[in-house]
Amino acid sequence: MNTNNLSSSVSSILLPVILSLSLSLSAHAQTPDPKSVPVVDGNIGACSVDFTVNDEAGSPVYAAKIKVHIAYGFMYARKLDLEVGTNVDGKARFTGLPDRVKRGLFFEASEADRTAEAFDDPATTCKNQFTLVLRKKP
DSSP states (O other): OOHHHHHHHHHHHHHHHHHHHHHHHHHHOOOOOTTSOOEEEOSSOSEEEEEEEEOTTSOBOTTOEEEEEEEESGGGOEEEEEEEEOOTTSEEEEEEEOSOOSSOEEEEEEETTEEEEEEEOTTTOSEEEEEEEOEEOO
C-alpha cells in the first residue's frame, strides 16, 4: 500500500469519527438556565452578598452588571476585581468574599445609562442581601 492510499483511507475513517464526536458534543452543550442565579466565587473567604436589581418601576433588570474591587490580605496588598451579571429575575450573587477588608466593599450595578451602588462591611455582616434600584446618572 502506498502512502497516498494509506493517508486517504485514514482520512476516510477519521473524518466521520471527528464529525460524529463534534455533533455529539454540541448536542450535549447546554444553554444556561435564565432562572438560575449567576454566582461569582472570589475564593478568599466565607462571606457572601446576594443582589436583586430592579428598575424604578420595580421590575427586575436582566443582564445588569455588578462590579466590586477588593483589597485584602497582609497590608491589603492583594487586589481582586469581580463582576457578575443578573439573571431574568434581576438576581446575582458573590461568594467567597473576605471577612476583613480595608474600607468595606463598594458594589456598583449598571445597565445601559442606569446605575446603583451598595456598601457592605463584611466584618459586621458577612452574609448580606441588597435590593438595588437602577436610576439614570444625573
